[in-house]
Structures are given as C-alpha cells and as structure tokens.
Amino acid sequence: MSGSRIHPVILCGGAGTRLWPTSRRNNPKQFAMVIDGFSLFQHAIRLVDAPAFGAPIVVTGTDQRFRVMEQMGRIERAPGAILVEPDARNTAPAVLAAALHLHAQDPDALMLVLPSDHRIPDVDLFRAAVAAASAHALAGDLVTFGIQPVRAETGYGYLELSDPAALLAAMPQSLVRFVEKPDAAKAQAMLEGGRHLWNAGIFLMSVRAVIAAYAAVAPEILTAVDAAVDEARMEGCFVLLGKRGWLQATNISVDFAIMEKCSNLAAMPYSGQWSDLGDWASVWRDGGPDADGNLLVGDSQSFDCRGSLIRSEVPDQMVIGLDLDQMVVVATNDAVLVAPRSSSQRLSMVVKELRRRERSEADHGRRGHRPWGWYESVAVRDGFQVKQIVVSPNQALSLQSHNHRAEHWIILSGNARITIDDSVQDIGAGGYVFIPLGAIHRLENVTDDPVVMVEVQIGSYLGEDDIIRYSDRYARVEAV
Numbered sequence: 001m002s003g004s005r006i007h008p009v010i011l012c013g014g015a016g017t018r019l020w021p022t023s024r025r026n027n028p029k030q031f032a033m034v035i036d037g038f039s040l041f042q043h044a045i046r047l048v049d050a051p052a053f054g055a056p057i058v059v060t061g062t063d064q065r066f067r068v069m070e071q072m073g074r075i076e077r078a079p080g081a082i083l084v085e086p087d088a089r090n091t092a093p094a095v096l097a098a099a100l101h102l103h104a105q106d107p108d109a110l111m112l113v114l115p116s117d118h119r120i121p122d123v124d125l126f127r128a129a130v131a132a133a134s135a136h137a138l139a140g141d142l143v144t145f146g147i148q149p150v151r152a153e154t155g156y157g158y159l160e161l162s163d164p165a166a167l168l169a170a171m172p173q174s175l176v177r178f179v180e181k182p183d184a185a186k187a188q189a190m191l192e193g194g195r196h197l198w199n200a201g202i203f204l205m206s207v208r209a210v211i212a213a214y215a216a217v218a219p220e221i222l223t224a225v226d227a228a229v230d231e232a233r234m235e236g237c238f239v240l241l242g243k244r245g246w247l248q249a250t251n252i253s254v255d256f257a258i259m260e261k262c263s264n265l266a267a268m269p270y271s272g273q274w275s276d277l278g279d280w281a282s283v284w285r286d287g288g289p290d291a292d293g294n295l296l297v298g299d300s301q302s303f304d305c306r307g308s309l310i311r312s313e314v315p316d317q318m319v320i321g322l323d324l325d326q327m328v329v330v331a332t333n334d335a336v337l338v339a340p341r342s343s344s345q346r347l348s349m350v351v352k353e354l355r356r357r358e359r360s361e362a363d364h365g366r367r368g369h370r371p372w373g374w375y376e377s378v379a380v381r382d383g384f385q386v387k388q389i390v391v392s393p394n395q396a397l398s399l400q401s402h403n404h405r406a407e408h409w410i411i412l413s414g415n416a417r418i419t420i421d422d423s424v425q426d427i428g429a430g431g432y433v434f435i436p437l438g439a440i441h442r443l444e445n446v447t448d449d450p451v452v453m454v455e456v457q458i459g460s461y462l463g464e465d466d467i468i469r470y471s472d473r474y475a476r477v478e479a480v
Contacts, residue, residue: 004356006130006204007080007109008048009098012041012060012068013088015062015363017351018279018344020333022313023336025363028278030117031067038075041068041116045077045125048112052131055080057101057114059094062086065201065238066371070392079237086228086243092218092257095203096225097241099210110137111210113203113254115276119286122272133268136172141266142213143172143204144259146197148271152187155278157199157255159267162196162403172266178255197269199255200276211263214404217261224248235475272274280328280337280344294321300329309341332364333376368464371474372397373450386460391416391451396444398472405459405466407435410442414451417444440470 016029023029030041038046044057055078058068065084072079083097095113102109111128120126132299133143146159148167158179158332166173178199182190189194193435214222231242250257254307259265275286287295287309294302298312298319307322312319314330323330330337339347354362369375372395379386390412391397409418411431418425418433427433435441437459445451469476 006048006052006134007054007102007111008056009095009102009113010041010044010056010058010116011091011094011113012058012064013085013094013253014115014117015276016117017348019277019283020347020351021330021332021337021361022311024361024365025369026063027365028064028117031064031071031369032072036124039071040119042071042075043119044114044116045072045075047120047126048059048114049077050127052127053112056140057081057083057098059083059085059098061088062193067369070369070371081239081242082237083232083239085241086246088293089246089249089251091201091254092221092227092244092252093228095210095254095258096214096221097229099207100226100229101239103207103211107208109206109207111203113201113205116276116390118200118202119275119277120272126270128206129250129268129270129272131419132170133172133266136268137204137206137209141172141264142209142259142262143266143268144175145200145202145204145270146267147200147274147338148197148269149191149196151182152191153198154182155282156276157181158190158196159199160190161195161197161267166267167194167197167269169269172268174265175265178260183348197267197431198274199212200270200274201255201300203254203259204268210258213258213262213264218250218257221249225251266460267472278345279347280309280330280339283342284328284341307341330359332365334477335361345444362399370475371395375455378454380462383458383460387455389453389455391443391445391453393445393448393450396473398440398467398474398476399440399442399470401438401440401468401470402459403438403468404461405457406437407441408456408458409433410454410456411462412452412454414445414449416451416453417446418442419444 015025016023019029022032031039060068060085065082068082112399137143160176160179161173163174227242228246231245232239275282277283284295291294293307294305295309300312300319302308303322305321307326309328310319310321310326311330319331326341328339328341351362373390373392375387375389411427411429413429417426418427420439
C-alpha cells in the first residue's frame with residue numbers, strides 16, 4: 001500500500017422514513033439530533049477522526065451536500081471530498097463511485113464504508129476491530145462487519161458463520177452466507193443457534209478488490225458509474241458526478257449487487273454497542289429508558305406510563321403522556337405521531353400513503369435548510385406566509401426575484417446588507433424593508449454574527465420554486 005491510512009467513505013443519502021416525523025426528505029435522520037447534541041452524521045465523522053484514517057469521503061445527494069458541509073463545519077472537520085449523486089441509486093453505485101475516485105489517487109488504498117446514520121458509541125473498540133481486519137482487506141478480502149446479536153431482531157439482515165465460536169473471534173472469519181431480514185421465529189432460531197451476526201452494512205476492502213468485484217459480477221454498474229466519474233466536474237470540495245452515466249446505473253444495494261455474489265468474503269465480528277436507529281423502538285432502547293421504562297425527550301411529562309417514548313421537538317409545546325403502555329408519541333411543529341412501540345417499523349407504509357394523498361408533511365417539515373442558513377414557516381394561510389429566517393455569518397441569499405409574491409423583511413437581530421434593484425443599504429435590528437413583486441434583491445450577512453429576520457410573503461403563489469436566480473455563490477442553477 002502506498003499510504004498507511006484507511007480512507008473512510010461515509011454514505012449519506014438515506015431518508016429514514018421509519019423515524020418520521022423527525023426524519024423526512026428535507027431533514028433525514030442522519031442530520032437530525034436524535035440521541036444527543038450531535039447528529040448521527042457528525043458521530044460517523046468523529047468515529048473516524050484518528051491518525052489511522054484519512055479525511056472522509058462523503059457520498060450524498062444534491063439536496064444534502066450543503067448540510068454535509070454545514071454539519072462538518074460545526075465540528076471543525078473537513079472532508080477529503082464530497083461526491084454528489086445526481087439521483088438516488090442505492091448503495092451499490094455509491095460505493096463504486098467512491099472506489100473509483102480513490103483509485104485515481106491511490107490504486108492500493110483501503111476504504112472503510114460506513115453508513116451515516118448508525119450509532120457506534122464504543123469508538124476505541126470499533127477502531128480496534130477495523131485495525132484487526134486490515135490485513136485481510138489488504139490481501140483482497142471484502143470484509144463485512146457483523147454485530148453480536150442481543151435479541152431476535154427482525155429488522156436486520158444476518159451473516160451466517162460456520163463455527164459458533166467464531167462469533168467472539170478477534171479476527172475476520174469465513175462467511176457462509178447472507179441472510180435476509182427474517183420473521184420472528186427464524187430470528188429466534190438464529191439467535192439460539194449461535195452462528196449468526198447482525199449485518200451492519202459496514203465494509204473494509206481495497207479499492208482494487210472492490211472494482212474487480214464489480215467487473216466480475218456487475219459489469220453494467222461499473223460501466224455506468226465509471227462514465228459518471230469520468231464526466232464529473234469539480235466545484236470546490238464537491239465532485240458532481242455526471243448525470244448521463246449515473247442514471248444508467250442500477251438502483252440496487254451493494255449487498256445484492258456484489259457481496260452476495262462474491263467468494264472472497266470475510267466477516268469481522270464486533271461485540272461493542274451498535275444500533276442503526278432504524279425505528280422509534282430502537283431510539284427508545286438506545287436512549288436509556290428510566291426505571292419505568294420511559295424515555296422522555298424535550299418538554300415532555302409522563303404520568304403512570306410504562307415502556308413509552310414521549311418526545312417533544314417544539315420548545316414551547318409540552319407533551320403529556322397519561323396511562324400509556326409501550327407507546328411512542330413524537331410531536332413536531334407540524335405533525336404528531338402516536339403509535340404502539342411495536343408498530344414503529346410500519347412507518348414507511350404510513351409515509352408512502354401520505355405521499356399518495358399528496359400531503360407535504362410526508363417529506364417536508366416546516367424548517368428548510370439552505371447553504372446560507374435556514375428558514376422555518378411560522379404561519380401559512382391563503383395569500384400570505386410568515387417565515388423566520390436565519391442567515392449564518394458571512395453568508396448570503398442568491399440575487400433573485402419572484403413572479404408571484406412581494407415580501408416584507410423585518411430584521412430582529414444582527415446587521416444585514418440588503419440589495420433591492422439598484423439600492424444597497426445596511427439595516428440593523430428593528431429595521432424594515434419592502435421588496436415589491438418582481439424586484440431583484442438579495443440579503444447578505446457580512447458580519448460574524450447571525451442575522452435573524454421575519455419575512456412576510458404576500459402573493460398568489462408562495463412555493464419555494466418561485467425563485468429566479470441571477471447570481472449565487474453556491475452555484476445553484478435550479479430553483480429549490
């Protein structure tokens with residue numbers, strides 16, 4: 001190997017519908033503060049923040065690339081590169097794109113593929129497991145990490161090993177086969193049989209071995225992704241993969257496309273704590289329920305409740321649970337979930353049905369994140385909308401106009417530089433401006449403090465796509 005460090009590849013493209021209403025397309029679970037003061041994505045970055053690892057490569061979508069930068073900036077970490085997918089194509093194309101990108105820099109590199117939405121609190125133990133698996137990966141094995149099971153879980157896939165003693169081994173072991181998510185009876189039988197690990201979806205392998213595997217068992221994906229990488233263009237630290245090639249890639253997981261068809265597989269047992277936080281039941285379990293089995297988050301209170309998760313995500317909204325047993329209650333500022341804890345894995349079906357009914361709440365919360373900061377809808381009625389807008393230090397909205405609305409801006413704190421057609425003025429807290437329909441305008445924050453303002457939109461159409469951009473420092477060429 002020409003370099004001694006392992007290159008982390010963080011897959012950051014999922015939506016996490018089973019954690020609705022906290023997780024949605026415009027705020028997927030990897031970016032949400034589900035457990036503590038850091039997001040799951042930030043935890044993934046911190047997990048590989050050690051001398052043994054290179055700067056992480058993040059694979060994400062167009063809509064989330066600025067969230068990646070913003071969240072990495074908050075923990076003062078820089079990416080090696082951010083590969084931007086033109087469209088979601090599952091994990092098989094994403095893993096290959098990262099392998100091809102790395103191969104161009106170092107053909108002998110090792111890559112550690114990590115989901116961005118898992119919780120691995122035993123950092124030192126995990127890093128030791130990665131180090132223990134390195135020799136096998138260098139020798140050409142595709143090493144997949146398996147978790148010591150602690151219950152008969154039906155929400156995970158499994159890895160079958162040949163020897164029960166191998167579950168506690170400190171080195172990679174021979175893998176018999178992958179097992180898809182089982183029913184309850186089969187899960188219980190596998191737990192009792194002592195030859196199965198949970199499939200964590202974490203891989204350590206050389207880029208040579210990865211590319212060779214695709215060439216052998218999925219050449220059509222290799223052809224498409226190779227074209228997308230060749231067509232890629234750089235935009236700062238973003239590598240914008242070519243759309244024409246990318247859209248030819250099969251939408252399939254790396255397990256189905258590659259791993260289940262290859263013979264050079266090994267499983268690295270991992271006995272530390274791990275969770276994919278795939279549903280509210282797992283959040284309840286990992287959050288540390290109290291003596292009554294309750295997990296209370298935010299401004300929530302319980303009275304005679306047992307085994308329940310009660311979560312308020314609205315600072316000025318109290319949520320009360322009374323005589324609840326094994327329930328989940330999650331309240332956001334636009335939706336409330338009430339369900340038995342055992343039903344939380346069915347939320348994907350609920351989200352799918354909400355989409356069919358054309359309910360915007362299925363995918364979009366009231367807060368929208370942008371490269372310059374964020375906004376939150378406070379009130380939406382026929383003909384007007386009220387938003388709170390926060391513009392981060394030294395950031396700026398695009399120079400833009402609207403065809404269907406006028407806007408009133410009231411600065412609550414900070415100092416804003418505001419352009420309206422040919423006029424430019426600096427306005428501080430308490431200041432107000434009116435942006436007429438069709439006026440070309442922009443707000444810039446040229447200070448080191450956030451600008452907070454209230455925007456009142458008035459017009460016949462108030463959608464986010466009513467934006468004509470003339471210039472934009474974030475190179476957004478399409479309305480969002």
